[in-house]
Amino acid sequence: MTGLLLHADGISKSFGGVQALSEVSIVIQPGEIYGLIGPNGAGKTTFFNLLTGLYRPDSGNFEFAGARLDARAPEQAAQRGIARTFQNIRLFANMSVLENVMVGRHVRTRAGVLGAVLRGPKTLAEERAIHERSLALLEFVGLTARRDEPSRHLAYGDQRRLEIARALATDPKLLALDEPAAGMNATETAALRRLLEAIRAQGVTLLLIEHDVKLVMGLCDRVAVLDYGRKIAEGRPAEVQRNAAVIEAYLGVGVTGALAGGASA
Amino acid sequence: MGRIASRKALVWTGFALVGVALAVLPLALGAAFGQAWVRVVNLALLYAMLALGLNIVVGFAGLLDLGYIAFYAVGAYTYALLASPHFGLHLPFWITLPLGFLVAAGFGVLLGAPTLKLRGDYLAIVTLGFGEIIRIFLNNLNAPVNITNGPQGVNLVDPLKLGGFSFSTRETLLGVDFSGPQKYYYALLALTLGIIVVNLRLQDSRIGRAWEAIREDEIAARAMGINTRNVKLLAFAMGASFAGLAGGLFASIQGFISPESFSLLESVMVLSMVVLGGMGNIAGVILGAVLLTGLPELIRFTVVPVQQALFGRVVVDPEAIRMLLFGLALILVMLFRPAGLWPAKLRKREFSG
Numbered sequence A: 001m002t003g004l005l006l007h008a009d010g011i012s013k014s015f016g017g018v019q020a021l022s023e024v025s026i027v028i029q030p031g032e033i034y035g036l037i038g039p040n041g042a043g044k045t046t047f048f049n050l051l052t053g054l055y056r057p058d059s060g061n062f063e064f065a066g067a068r069l070d071a072r073a074p075e076q077a078a079q080r081g082i083a084r085t086f087q088n089i090r091l092f093a094n095m096s097v098l099e100n101v102m103v104g105r106h107v108r109t110r111a112g113v114l115g116a117v118l119r120g121p122k123t124l125a126e127e128r129a130i131h132e133r134s135l136a137l138l139e140f141v142g143l144t145a146r147r148d149e150p151s152r153h154l155a156y157g158d159q160r161r162l163e164i165a166r167a168l169a170t171d172p173k174l175l176a177l178d179e180p181a182a183g184m185n186a187t188e189t190a191a192l193r194r195l196l197e198a199i200r201a202q203g204v205t206l207l208l209i210e211h212d213v214k215l216v217m218g219l220c221d222r223v224a225v226l227d228y229g230r231k232i233a234e235g236r237p238a239e240v241q242r243n244a245a246v247i248e249a250y251l252g253v254g255v256t257g258a259l260a261g262g263a264s265a
Numbered sequence B: 001m002g003r004i005a006s007r008k009a010l011v012w013t014g015f016a017l018v019g020v021a022l023a024v025l026p027l028a029l030g031a032a033f034g035q036a037w038v039r040v041v042n043l044a045l046l047y048a049m050l051a052l053g054l055n056i057v058v059g060f061a062g063l064l065d066l067g068y069i070a071f072y073a074v075g076a077y078t079y080a081l082l083a084s085p086h087f088g089l090h091l092p093f094w095i096t097l098p099l100g101f102l103v104a105a106g107f108g109v110l111l112g113a114p115t116l117k118l119r120g121d122y123l124a125i126v127t128l129g130f131g132e133i134i135r136i137f138l139n140n141l142n143a144p145v146n147i148t149n150g151p152q153g154v155n156l157v158d159p160l161k162l163g164g165f166s167f168s169t170r171e172t173l174l175g176v177d178f179s180g181p182q183k184y185y186y187a188l189l190a191l192t193l194g195i196i197v198v199n200l201r202l203q204d205s206r207i208g209r210a211w212e213a214i215r216e217d218e219i220a221a222r223a224m225g226i227n228t229r230n231v232k233l234l235a236f237a238m239g240a241s242f243a244g245l246a247g248g249l250f251a252s253i254q255g256f257i258s259p260e261s262f263s264l265l266e267s268v269m270v271l272s273m274v275v276l277g278g279m280g281n282i283a284g285v286i287l288g289a290v291l292l293t294g295l296p297e298l299i300r301f302t303v304v305p306v307q308q309a310l311f312g313r314v315v316v317d318p319e320a321i322r323m324l325l326f327g328l329a330l331i332l333v334m335l336f337r338p339a340g341l342w343p344a345k346l347r348k349r350e351f352s353g
Helices: A044-051 A074-080 A097-108 A113-118 A121-141 A156-168 A186-201 A213-219 A237-242 A244-251 B002-033 B035-060 B069-082 B093-115 B120-140 B180-203 B206-216 B218-223 B228-254 B264-277 B282-311 B318-336 B345-351
Strands: A006-015 A018-028 A033-037 A059-064 A067-069 A082-084 A174-178 A205-209 A222-227 A230-235 B171-173 B176-178
Touching: A006 A044, A018 A033, A018 A044, A018 A059, A018 A222, A018 A230, A033 A044, A033 A213, A044 A174, A044 A205, A074 A082, A074 A097, A074 B218, A082 A156, A097 A121, A097 A156, A097 B206, A113 A121, A113 B180, A113 B206, A121 A156, A121 B206, A156 A174, A156 A186, A186 A205, A186 A213, A213 A237, A222 A237, A222 A244, A230 A237, A230 A244, A237 A244, B002 B035, B002 B180, B035 B069, B035 B180, B035 B206, B035 B228, B035 B264, B035 B282, B069 B093, B069 B120, B069 B228, B069 B264, B093 B120, B093 B228, B120 B264, B180 B206, B180 B228, B180 B282, B206 B218, B206 B228, B218 B228, B264 B282, B264 B318, B282 B318
Parallel strands: A033 A205, A033 A222, A082 A174, A174 A205
Antiparallel strands: A006 A018, A006 A059, A059 A067, A222 A230, B171 B176
16 A cells, blocks of 8 residues: 555445445545545535544545554544645634644644743744744745734635645645635635645645636646545546536536537536 | 833833832731731732633633632642641641642543533533532531531631741731731732743643634644643643642631632632633733722722711611622623723734624
8 A cells, every 4th residue: 555645445424314425435646636526515525524533434444644544533633644624714713823823833742831831942942943834834825924913804815825824834744625715716716726736846745625626627636526425436637527427416417418528617 | 222222121120110019018008008908919819810720711721610619629628628627637838739739630630521522601501510519518528527527617727837937927027027918918929920920831832822722713723633632621720720729828828718618609700800801811810800809898998988978877788889889890891891801912803803
């Protein structure tokens, strides 16, 4: 299994009578940008929540970076190197922009109560490092000027970018983004795309759920399509786009013949 | 450069002035208004310690705790049982006070653990129950084995003593006459300052940020790798430990404790200090403690003479007026300063829309 970053093997999850995911398997290579797409309610966010330990799968397991990921709790997933953003932004609204990113460093730092109270040289050095790294990340996403404002004062697109900076602060191997472009205008989406490519260039693997088809097609190396909790297609964006099952899932049965040739978006 | 240096000098002069004021406060109060007012100031310092502890739980971590006074009781009883004729033990304060601190922290974890998954109203109700359980235990643990001496409480608790130096007796030192309460004042002040420093440093640390993150959004905090269980328990333990310390001091100052001193109303009072002063802001919380301890006393000392001067007799009981004004003050603060009298920067933002 070497060379794989994430191997999700036969993941199933049901909520009451609803089978949210059944037997979904995907493989993500290091350095890849992997897209997870599908109509609303297809199970994409459920997959994220299982991967990041918010829920436990009914069956199936995840293997991450060469070892089984038995994330019973989200903090363990973060510890292992999976960071995420949320579909409905979940920043620490009343903390400053900088503090939000600094919280992201929590999992990679050690200082406890005694360290905090005594402020020995080790703690001071760690605090300085947290501060510097967080400032660098703000610079990276272009929010340096707003570092001292409460995060809820940021514009929508900036909040999304702050969430990404906060996630990056945990030093992830895999960054899972839940609809990062939702609600963005064309300019913001273009900026986001550049940001995501810059993140990949730093060696972070990206997994993204996205509805913006143009973004997915242009950015992702490979995509998987979910529909009613099943993986119905996987491959390079251009291939998936022509897949009959995918067109059916998005547009309904019966239009396949009419559109198969010309569907472009 | 010159301006910065002079500003620094100004700040230090300010500190020095406050320091001198705090140092002569009990002497001036004692000389001008009598020892009763020194006792009020001591009480205010005790409440400031309690409020600072509760502020960690409620203000920083956002966990509403209505049974906080239980930890005060735990600290007070730890001290009293180990330093009174009740068991015939007379351990020195440098054992009993830290022990009260630790035992209270232990109880903080014990009572915090079952509530980890609760939030808001549910957490408030469960902690309220815990507070009452502790009080009822203290009330009833006099049979079959007499541990707490039940409702009669523990009497003749040892005062703070350091070698031959007792904090409870009148004494002349360096030509100045110090009463018992005046000597206690300095001990209380030193410990309160210590707690303030600990609070300030915790707030601006990895742990403090984790507390705030949990308060803001628990799920996001977990996704950032914060072990919310440990971090919450830490908040409960830290908050409780300060109450335990204050409890030990309370027992030593009063010389007598009983379960009556640790009623729900006391929990509510401390919470009011935190909320009224400014949740999450250390200075605000201290202000709340000082105001809510001092003002009722001021009323007590003025209401009766004023009424006698006006009507020739006492028309309204000062105790009744106290609760009335207390309620009025809370309503006014909620209306006009919802984030507290001296709000934390964060809270101010939160309420400024």
